[in-house]
Amino acid sequence: MTASPAAPAPPQGPLLSVRGVDVGYRTGRRSRSTAVHDVSFDLHPGQSMALVGESGCGKTTLGLGLLRLLPRTGVVSAGEILFRRKDGRTVDVRSLAREELRRFRWSEAAMVFQGAMNAFNPVLRIEDHFLDTFRAHERGRARRRAGIREESAALLEMVRLDPARVLGAFPHELSGGMRQRALIALALALKPQLLILDEPTTALDLLTQQAIVERLSELREELRFSMLFITHDLGLAAELADRVGTMYAGRLIETGTTRDIFHRPSHPYTSALINSVPPVSGDLVVPESLPGGPPGLSSLPPGCSFAPRCRHAVERCRETRPELEVLHTRGGGLSHAAACLRSRELAAEGATRD
Numbered sequence: 001m002t003a004s005p006a007a008p009a010p011p012q013g014p015l016l017s018v019r020g021v022d023v024g025y026r027t028g029r030r031s032r033s034t035a036v037h038d039v040s041f042d043l044h045p046g047q048s049m050a051l052v053g054e055s056g057c058g059k060t061t062l063g064l065g066l067l068r069l070l071p072r073t074g075v076v077s078a079g080e081i082l083f084r085r086k087d088g089r090t091v092d093v094r095s096l097a098r099e100e101l102r103r104f105r106w107s108e109a110a111m112v113f114q115g116a117m118n119a120f121n122p123v124l125r126i127e128d129h130f131l132d133t134f135r136a137h138e139r140g141r142a143r144r145r146a147g148i149r150e151e152s153a154a155l156l157e158m159v160r161l162d163p164a165r166v167l168g169a170f171p172h173e174l175s176g177g178m179r180q181r182a183l184i185a186l187a188l189a190l191k192p193q194l195l196i197l198d199e200p201t202t203a204l205d206l207l208t209q210q211a212i213v214e215r216l217s218e219l220r221e222e223l224r225f226s227m228l229f230i231t232h233d234l235g236l237a238a239e240l241a242d243r244v245g246t247m248y249a250g251r252l253i254e255t256g257t258t259r260d261i262f263h264r265p266s267h268p269y270t271s272a273l274i275n276s277v278p279p280v281s282g283d284l285v286v287p288e289s290l291p292g293g294p295p296g297l298s299s300l301p302p303g304c305s306f307a308p309r310c311r312h313a314v315e316r317c318r319e320t321r322p323e324l325e326v327l328h329t330r331g332g333g334l335s336h337a338a339a340c341l342r343s344r345e346l347a348a349e350g351a352t353r354d
């Protein structure tokens, strides 16, 4: 198993500690593909981490696996998902029984799904989604509808929506941006410690995207939840995250502070991703496109999965699979690690910065 790159930890320790997690999908009666391999990272209270990488690299699979929200064919087949609950106890999410898991979701950790347009039940008004969420988790309290309505209205106001207009509406009556905000409000309803957002703004126009991202940042400051933010938009990652994890072919291949990742990426894949983003200001440069595509999960090359596309690859890269190795530690769980046999060498040459 790969050692965690995040050390030393702050005194209170991580909220979420992912250790050697594999996630796979059943593809036949006896066959299974592994979509996420040996992923380890820590997320500390109040921290925000972006998971970036090309389509198909396993970001959604990992996010769903962490909260055990995978489809029936999916399974977390190895590792530990240690989570420190509000009562201070640490549990392995993998070992939670059904009822515990139900309580864990929403009240400890919530997820805003990719393709959120489909996340609402089309025949229920927005108000009823809040009502269902509260009632499902507040057995015994039997709160009156009016009380829940008031709290739901406050949550909608928190994401800058007008409750008078939104509470009574059906999902299809809202714009994409409004639906996305309503989903974020719903996810925060039970004050989870962790919010996982999967491409929360991808389908939205730039201004709406920007407004949601800004509000999310403010809310995180106000409510102090931790955030795992899945995106292939590096600009968003730079804006929202304290830390970034790059995934490639199901593995975490680099983690570091947002500053480290953008200023001194240490894996050639991260550099290529950064170079493929046109700068927001300054002269427009022709983005360097990454040749080829990621390997299929069933045909991973023996050494480094990125070697076939890497212009720095040498013979040993095609033979030995690199482990995530800590390059330097900033303290507070903010180390910089990369899974590249040549990362130190390339850094010395400045090769991963061009």
Ligand SMILES: Nc1ncnc2c1ncn2[C@@H]1O[C@H](COP(=O)(O)OP(=O)(O)OP(=O)(O)O)[C@@H](O)[C@H]1O
Pocket: 025, 035, 053, 054, 055, 056, 057, 058, 059, 060, 061, 062, 071, 073, 114, 232, 297
């Ligand atoms: N339900 C499923 N059954 C079988 N394989 C799946 C399933 N969902 C995803 N996969 C496979 O798992 C791998 C990772 O997919 P995943 O959706 O996690 O990637 P992603 O990084 O979220 O991509 P995107 O950026 O396009 O959302 C892919 O090879 C995909 O084909």
Ligand SMILES: [Mg+2]
Pocket: 059, 060, 061, 114, 198
């Ligand atoms: Mg995805």
